Amino acid sequence: MEQLLDLYGFINVVLQVVELTARTALLGGVAFWLLVAMPLAPLMPPGDAAVLRGLARRLVLWGAAAGCLATLATAGLGLGALAATLEAPFGVLLGADFVFAAGLALLAQLALLLLALPGARPDPVRQAALGIAALALLGAVTAGSHALAREEERALLLAATASHQAGAALWIGGLPALLGALRRLTPISARVVGRRYSSLAAGGVGLILLGILGFWRGYIGEVEAVYGTAYGAMSGTKAVMLVLLLGLGGANFLFLHHLQTAPEGLLRVRRFVESEMLIGLAMLAVAASLTSVPPAADLTEDRVTWGEIVARFTPQWPRLTSPSHSDLAIPALQAQLDAEWQQRQAAQRPQAFTPGEGLLPPRNAGDIAWSEYNHHWAGILVLLVGLAALLDASGRVPVARHWPLLFIGLAGFILLRSDPEAWPLGDIGLLESLRDPEVVQHKIAALLVVGFAIAEWWVRLGRVTGGLRFVFPGAMVAGGVLLLAHTHAISNQKEALLVELSHLPLAVLAVVGGCARFTELRGPERLAKVARWIWPAALVLIGLLLLLYREA
Template structure:
């Protein structure tokens, strides 16, 4: 029971993320089925409509299950001394009412999908599906920061709902297009061209509503750069810019030029790049989902506008982030560490010894990763012995197992199972397992006789998964400024980890003639990731 209650914060975060992704997929797939595929019925792939409608139903069902899970987790979180809140009280609260509303609309959307599959030509059923999926996305605003604002609540709810709808149309549409492209063998991308119009409108909506929400919840440049919330919003903007850039590349490939009126463009693009467009679409769709996961993490943090005196100042940021210092290559002994602080209390003040231990672990791990990036680059340049660089990961995993969370088995202050009650420790253990898995798989690939083995994909998938965890990393610190500087470093490392993973993914997936650029990116990016670890500092 205690373990269940401790992991509830992580469950709430990921269930909320699942709900956001679910309603985005439901709305985007519905729009794709009813608008995009409807414009080019002769050119759409076989069973594309069935796939789009199935995704709509799956997305809505995910919302229903995620929302039910959220209510169950909240009921457990409200348990005090084995005494539960009455279920009627929870369901009658604002949170409970909003959750029931999302569940109801989700079930209506699933029913609308089933009804439309039975009569695809029915305009009434098409309208019901479109309306219910739009409403499902809009209800996401009921679980946003807007519900907790005293001033301007109504206007913030409207803007948030519009933002959720725009995100759903774009992100869900990308996911739907990518999955249809994966599940069909058709040659050519003409069926994708009408989506350009929909995407342009959605991107404009995201930009406008996102600006309004940023002004409301961040407000000032100081809050943007001096709080965890602001840093996550800036990271989301970086991901959004990357998505727009990738979308522009695919737009040009589909239409032969960049145009603000793609529906009028008679000029057909060369379908010889069909595979290139589809592979980029995979990355664009997946990166869009990552952006939603980051949005869920943003929703769990207090708005920057409410941070007040707890903001980090520019001078503090410059001193910690932009002032070079040598990496810490020595650390306190375990005895000194245990004597300096109560390691069993996660809320105990961070001492100089704790900070030194943490910086030592990050800095030394960074040296390993820098070496891996350099050796991987040398391997690409033809240095054969450098192909054994993944073995360094095994050594790194052993070092991290020793250096991370010293209150555990290293000192015996906190027992093994008790240690796992900490969400941060659980996240560290997951990253450690991913690191070990990556090392074994990548060394096997580079020294095996099967260059086309599916083990090739372990590296990019681990890098992407690590990037997601870093972007949504939770810290149990009472000092908000310490948490902010940790968040700042983890956000930067998360972005670089995504760059490593997706560039390697494209190198594996693209036609051989187009692999050059992504193949030249991931190894230096891995070295940059290590450099960020080498420069890691805490306050």
Template sequence: MIFVAGLLEVLFKALVLIGMASAVGGAVFCLVVLRPLESVALRRVESLKTSLMLIVCSSGLLAFAQGMVLLIEPWAFADETGRWPLTEFLTTQFARASLLHACMGLFLLATAIWLLKRPASRLGWAMMTVTLVPLMASGVWLVHAASHIDHAAQLMTVTVVHQFSASVWAGGVLHLAVLQRPMRNSLKGMCLWPAVVARFSLLAVFSIATLLVTALYLSLHYVRDWNGLIGTAYGAMAFTKASLLALVLGLGALNFFSVQRWIQRSDGNDVSKRAPALIEAEMYIAMVILLAAATLSSQPPAVDVLAERASPMEVLQVFSPKLPQLTPPPHQEMLAHAASSFDLLALPSTLDKIQSNFNHNICGLLLLIIGIFAMLARSGKLRFVRHWPLLFLLLALFILLVGEPAGWPFGTEGFWETLVIPEVLQHRLAALLVASLGLFEWRVRTRDLAHTRWCFAFPLLCLAGGALLLIGSHTALEVKSAFLNEVSHNAIGFLAVGMGVGRWLELRLTRPANRLPGLLWIACMVLVSFVLLFYREA
């Protein structure tokens, strides 16, 4: 139960961070970006109400998710009689801070509802501004800094600034993405849109600069050295998070230069046509970064993990080319020696490792074939190749049938009873996700869904798959062998996000701007296939 609780806790912590980013970032977005635009007051009020409604929903999400975290903790430690240690838990610092955090989220929700009826009220905006202080301050008691003995005050202060700057940037991007379509669909909104993007770009530059400085400070305390960054689960996730942030900075730079052209030459073509797609891509990556941050908060800092660190050479060996395992072990012999899926602390046997290598390597081979056919389809010369997404169904079937060799259909453990095991659940969801990828993209390629919103199913499912890999931690016990297996999943998660963003931009941008993203997502898929093809159990 404690492992299921760990997965649920990461998920709800991620929802807390997303809710906080949208609520806090939305409040700052309204105060700094929308309210000062007095020259187009009518459109400004409509945009304000849209943002305020989003703040209401986000604050509610924050309070709900934080409340669920409060329930998960005592549920995980229930005794054999089913009694939850609720009274004892509520006396802890974590429980009190969580309760305060949820209450401040509800107070922000009430303030936003009040402002919906009185968007010009200075008192209401002052109340919202004041509410942000205890909301951010209460959240700092829920992170690593609160449990550190040395430099606790400095770490907590820097963490507040780090979370606030991240919320201002990520939440602002979310509000900008939500507002872009209604604003660009009206004449007054079209006039307001470049000014809104320009004001937010300046705010985003300061936010990201602060985010990077505070991230560097926290990394020096929690990771400290190169071995901590490369050889621990915390460091690897921090590196993945930094890589995603670098991807966002590239997209943000394109938007920033578009804004500069509008300011200097009154050329708003890029701001009106290209910026919306880039902002949407930024928003999706920002959400994945917040999911990675939630996973990071559930891992022990790298400085606290000394005995089970992997060396840089061991990590490099994970990604180095190897001969793939293309034949499975004897099935009956493997079942005879396999540990129960419910024994989450059992170490894999030699046959288990061979089976795992076979599963990953065959998946890599199938994905490589899919990538080759996807590249051939871009030429348009072979008409039958456009049906390449159907190959995903073969991959999904393989994951479903062979992903859990000790379980249904060829093992002794049932399908439904093993879904409570996080790793099994991940594999079942992966099979469903891959099958959905294939079916939706096939319908798009055959023109049935090409001009509908369903054409965006492929990139969104890729992003969901990447997020699923990043929040599903196999390294809760910080065993080095488990980390060496998990680090490849981090790489696949990052590349899956690259696939999603590339395909999204290919669909949203016009030619010739969409050609590079179109090549990018196929390249990411091929790289995923190589990671799987060279996979070896540690």
């Protein structure tokens, strides 16, 4: 149970991402089934109609099943943490508001699962039941949101939450079914479905924007809160990704309504839909992370000022020399405690820092210099990778195809230096250090880097084909999503936010780079020619941002 409490925040955010993604797909699947598949099926050849209804039904089934599991896991995690902290039995805690809201959401998802199980075409009664169950689910998750806890403008925020989630479902949630339709239907039917869905997505965009207006009034309130608080910074990141999604959606609208009807045109739409899905997943990750921070309107003091941001992000020469490990706060404090312990000859050796004890580790100037050194050398390595990938894209430097091996050095660097108080440099063992969420995330990042470096190197050598080609772009997207959920063990609120401001653009660039690499691999050739330059450029920008990283 102690291990659960230590990692509760990180695990909770991950489960929230899974739950929100499943719920968005479920609601989007119901909307696609009722508002796209059912009206269009009579206008299509029987084969296409059956495929279209089947795609919608499977999306509802998978979304409902995943949503039920995620809701149970999230509610169980919350109950476990609450029981451990309050030392109260589960029976007493079952009356908590979040448990009640989770129960309602679970019932609604189970109802949708049962309604989607029959393979026959739904009659009007079953269609109405699907719609009612979807609205019940939307109401349940709205009732379990932070809006219900607000004393001021509660009705506005509840309406904004419902509008925002409904809009995300109409636009993002149905994209898997749309992608399946574009792949499996005849070109004429696929174009009809795409046109219908684009209208549905446009309505979803309107609902999302209405929700944003409500959130701005109730949770943010002023421009200074956007860059001065974690909630505002993460909301700004969501806005940037929303602009990217609008660009992709607008391009699809043009292709479907005004431009090409040739198969290559539909292939471009498919590539853009895939990118929409990946960026949408990143947006949902940010939305889940927002539940772990207080609204900006509640943090009216001790905000980061614009002058502090300018001062922090003004370029300076990178730190290329590392401080001594013994000068860091925890090793220095441990040495002092050891000296006192030997003098007293106490029975138990005191620890300078114990992962999971609930206290943030101490930091000094040496720790700041150590962190900056790590980021700057990591930036050099990523910059070299990006430049080598650009040379490889030119086709004029054959040796540049081995650029993925540079990532092996980055992985070793992360593993060795990211957590100096823990194994292999510090006194804290590997297993014990995994009680710290930041350590866990660093180890996961190192493993991701090793995995995609080897896989991409084999791709460059022509040794692998098929699904392994997508390990590298998948890892880029996963790394970006992980960075959006990343936490920092810094007790100073301003410092933690300034670090967050430097990491958020890295996450966005990683997601964009992953989408571009996916597009390069899957074509069409005209898009691939552009995409093969975009993702190396994203790596170059990531490297430059890491070189500009500062903590003081």
